[in-house]
Amino acid sequence: MRLSELLGMEVVTESGWSLGHVFDVRVELGHGSPKVVGLVVGKPGVRRRLYGEARRGDVSRLPEGAMPWDAVLAIEDKTIRVREVPTPEARPEEAQ
Amino acid sequence: MTKVFQIALGILAAIGGFVDIGDIVFNATAGATFGYQLIWAVVVGALGIMVYSEMCGRVATVAKRPVFDVVRERLGYKVGVTTLCASQFVNAMTCAAEVGGLAIVLRYLFGLPYRPLIVLAVLILLLSVWALPFEWIERIFGFGGLLLIVFAVAALKLDPNWGALGHGFVPHIDTPSPVIWAYFVIGLLGATFMPYEVYFYSSGGVEDGWVPPHDLKLNKLTAIVGYGLGAVLSISIMVVAAELFVPKGIEPGFLGTVALAAQTPVGEAGLLLAILGMFFAISGAAIDTALAGAYNMAQFFGWEWGKYRKPSGAPRFTLTWIGFFLLAFLVVITGVDPIFVTELSVIFSVVALPLTYVPILLVAGDSSYMGEHANGRLASTLGWFYLVVIAIVSVAAVPLLVLTNMGEG
Amino acid sequence: MSERREMDLAVRLLDQQIVDWAGRRCGNVDDIAIDGEPGKAATVKALLVGPGATQRRRPRLLGFFAGPSFGDASEVEVPWSEIEDVTQVVKLKKEAGELGLGAGDDAAARWLRRIPGS
Numbered sequence: 326m327r328l329s330e331l332l333g334m335e336v337v338t339e340s341g342w343s344l345g346h347v348f349d350v351r352v353e354l355g356h357g358s359p360k361v362v363g364l365v366v367g368k369p370g371v372r373r374r375l376y377g378e379a380r381r382g383d384v385s386r387l388p389e390g391a392m393p394w395d396a397v398l399a400i401e402d403k404t405i406r407v408r409e410v411p412t413p414e415a416r417p418e419e420a421q
Numbered sequence: 422m423t424k425v426f427q428i429a430l431g432i433l434a435a436i437g438g439f440v441d442i443g444d445i446v447f448n449a450t451a452g453a454t455f456g457y458q459l460i461w462a463v464v465v466g467a468l469g470i471m472v473y474s475e476m477c478g479r480v481a482t483v484a485k486r487p488v489f490d491v492v493r494e495r496l497g498y499k500v501g502v503t504t505l506c507a508s509q510f511v512n513a514m515t516c517a518a519e520v521g522g523l524a525i526v527l528r529y530l531f532g533l534p535y536r537p538l539i540v541l542a543v544l545i546l547l548l549s550v551w552a553l554p555f556e557w558i559e560r561i562f563g564f565g566g567l568l569l570i571v572f573a574v575a576a577l578k579l580d581p582n583w584g585a586l587g588h589g590f591v592p593h594i595d596t597p598s599p600v601i602w603a604y605f606v607i608g609l610l611g612a613t614f615m616p617y618e619v620y621f622y623s624s625g626g627v628e629d630g631w632v633p634p635h636d637l638k639l640n641k642l643t644a645i646v647g648y649g650l651g652a653v654l655s656i657s658i659m660v661v662a663a664e665l666f667v668p669k670g671i672e673p674g675f676l677g678t679v680a681l682a683a684q685t686p687v688g689e690a691g692l693l694l695a696i697l698g699m700f701f702a703i704s705g706a707a708i709d710t711a712l713a714g715a716y717n718m719a720q721f722f723g724w725e726w727g728k729y730r731k732p733s734g735a736p737r738f739t740l741t742w743i744g745f746f747l748l749a750f751l752v753v754i755t756g757v758d759p760i761f762v763t764e765l766s767v768i769f770s771v772v773a774l775p776l777t778y779v780p781i782l783l784v785a786g787d788s789s790y791m792g793e794h795a796n797g798r799l800a801s802t803l804g805w806f807y808l809v810v811i812a813i814v815s816v817a818a819v820p821l822l823v824l825t826n827m828g829e830g
Numbered sequence: 831m832s833e834r835r836e837m838d839l840a841v842r843l844l845d846q847q848i849v850d851w852a853g854r855r856c857g858n859v860d861d862i863a864i865d866g867e868p869g870k871a872a873t874v875k876a877l878l879v880g881p882g883a884t885q886r887r888r889p890r891l892l893g894f895f896a897g898p899s900f901g902d903a904s905e906v907e908v909p910w911s912e913i914e915d916v917t918q919v920v921k922l923k924k925e926a927g928e929l930g931l932g933a934g935d936d937a938a939a940r941w942l943r944r945i946p947g948s
Contacts, residue, residue: 327878328839328862329886349838350864358873358910361864365838397868405868484918493845493858498887501845552947723847723858723879725935733948736938790918 326400335404336366336392344392347405351391363391364405426560427639430629431474431647433563433705434622438470438613439463439651440569440658441515441706442522442676443763445699447612448655449673449682450828451605452662455596457581457589460656462606464590466613467652469807471644473614473778474622476785476800478640481626483633483794488623488781489720495780505721507772512617512714514766516745517752519707520546521759525676526700536754543750546707550742555628555728558708565701567650571683571694572657578686579664586660603817604825611767611814613648616777617713624716628729633794661686674760707749715741764827771815778811837916839874847919848879848908848931856926856935860884863907876907877920879931906930 328350336344345367352359396408438444451459480486493501523542524535531538550558596602622644631640661682666673673679676699684692712728719726719738726738733739753759782804786796796804837843839862848857860883866872882905908929914921926932942948 326864326866326872327886328844328864331864332840349840351836351838352874353836355835358865358875359837361866361872361874362836394872395869400868486918490847498845498860498884499889503889719855721858723855725855725932731948732945733939733942736935736942739942739948740938 331364331400331405334400336364336407337404338407338409339398340409344407361394363393364397366392424639424642426556427629428643428646429556429559429563430622430625431643431645432567432650433559433647433709434474434618434625435470435647435651436563436566436702437515437621437706437709438615438618438648439467439655440566440702441709441763442518442525442703442759443515444612444655445658445676445679445702446673446760447605447608448658449662449666449679451609452659453666453671453673455602455605456663456667457586457660458593458595458602459605459609460586460589460659461592462609463613463652463655463659465592465810466610467648467655468803469610469810470613470618471648472800472803472807473619473781474644474648475641476796476804477619477623477781478626478631478644479637479794480781480785480791481623482631482636482640483792484784484790485627486623486784486790487627487716487720488620488777489717491780491784492777493721495783496776500776501721504773504776505717507769508616508620508717508777509714510769511615511766511773512620512710512717513745513748514752514762514769515615515617516707516710516714517749518759518762518766519703519710520746520749521753521757521762522676522703523700523707524753525759526696526703529677529680529696530700536756539750539753543746546704546711547743547746549704550708550711550728550746551732555625558728559625562701562705562708563647566698566705567654568694568698569654569702570657571687571691571698572661573653575683575686575691576657576660576664579661581660581664600821601825601828604821604828607814607817607821608767608828610810611770611774611818613652614774614778614811614814616770616773617710619777619781620713620716621709624712624720624726628727630729637794658682707746711742711745711749714745715739764822767818767822771818774811774815775808778808782808843877843916843920846916848877848922849919850922850926850929850931851914851924854926854932856922856931857906859920860905861887874910876909877913878905878907880905 331347331350334347336347338344347364347366349365350361351363351365353362392407397405398408399406477488480491492504496504520539520542524538527538527541528535553561594602626640658679662673665682665685671678680692680695680699683695715738716726718741719735724737725735727735752762784790786801788795843862844859846859847855848859850856857879859877860880861878863875863878864872865875906929908922908931912923912929914923922929927936
């Protein structure tokens, strides 16, 4: 799987609820290869790329949430199907 | 003295935006058509390019990132590659026009036929860039181009109407043909924002090994003095044209007409200095564009680059600038009018202009990159203001080009 | 590796300049290969470098015209284990040639060296 394949894919819950598009993949750095921890899903992708990290701030304060990787059920042609989880907007509290 | 040498980068970059082949004729035509009326447009443009060059020079100094590095990073591959294509077209067409212009200047000097002189022009350029270290390219062609200061002397000798000249610094319309007026305003602004100036300037900052904090001051000085001098030359040509051509109703369509304008008040020496100044300025602009083209390719694709290396130390970069000169040769050897080629490149700069300047503004303002050297309130305000100006220029350029039949009405 | 524990690949890594052990520029991060399956453990396997790696990211029109000249097949995988650090650039542990990078520059250099003064 390639990063470019994941970027831009629509993230849809089991019940068909669209959560937005993938605009980044978050990894955890440690020893060895970085581990994928989540998909950054939401609308402000372009703005975020343009402005870079300065406006990114702390992960927990992001307006968009990271959809945990373990919630991903299947990667289809143009969509990523995920388990029913709270919407990304609701996740920042959880992330803390 | 070292300071004087150090600002050569700014002068050489500025030459491309103020006194290259297209600009020399365009400035003279603007002066011959509107007198002093359009001086303010040169000033507005000069301030804008100072703001943006200072920004990208600062990014190059602090983050060691030249423009096309940040273009790809901020705009992504898809939009980035579109920007690359458009800007390379502008670079190539402008380079072709400069090569043609250089052949014309050589014809004034040696009186030989045009086509063999195109070969000579390309050889001069190829050998200069191949053999000279970057700093000597800056010095020879930057300071050589300053010989055009003869037009400032000519302007003073012509004893212009200072009241009217001063009024030229204030935007105003005093013409029955506002569309042509708008065409010239947009043309003058567009020329000063030609994107290859910032490609060349920012990469040149990396070539010159600028490091913070010391070289941040040098960057500011280089941008202000370099483009300031460019603007002075540009305005001088406009004033001389206004003084000499307006009363006689002459349309300066050729380089030679402009050069002759220096002869009237200054004499034979004036003519020679004007032609020599044009030789260095136009060669400098040709080198600006060819190197800018090579910088862009190398930075976008991640190749090794830099004139500070031997030619074989940055091989694809070297082949690219050689390729630009050869392509320029092929374009002008067909006999196409160099001035017409510069007009054509304007169409593509519509795409290249905003997509070049947006990433510079964003990266220069990004504190995660720039730390304490990120844009302050003044740079940020001016940056956004000029981005609006650039957007207006981009949108208006092509319709005005068509509406006015390239300024001919 | 930099101190931050988490990193966003597209913002931080994609399209960045790659520099080898000796400081030579030898490509950009054109894409990133991820190993793993949906929902199960997944890790970053390698950085992908070269025209082949940008195939999916090109504007369609450009792909149509420039496909052949980009040499679609060429793509180099740089295993994550070969990365020394990610700062403003991606720094490698080895020389470019050892990892299959910089081949285009090497070929051009061989050609250029025939010219005097190169």
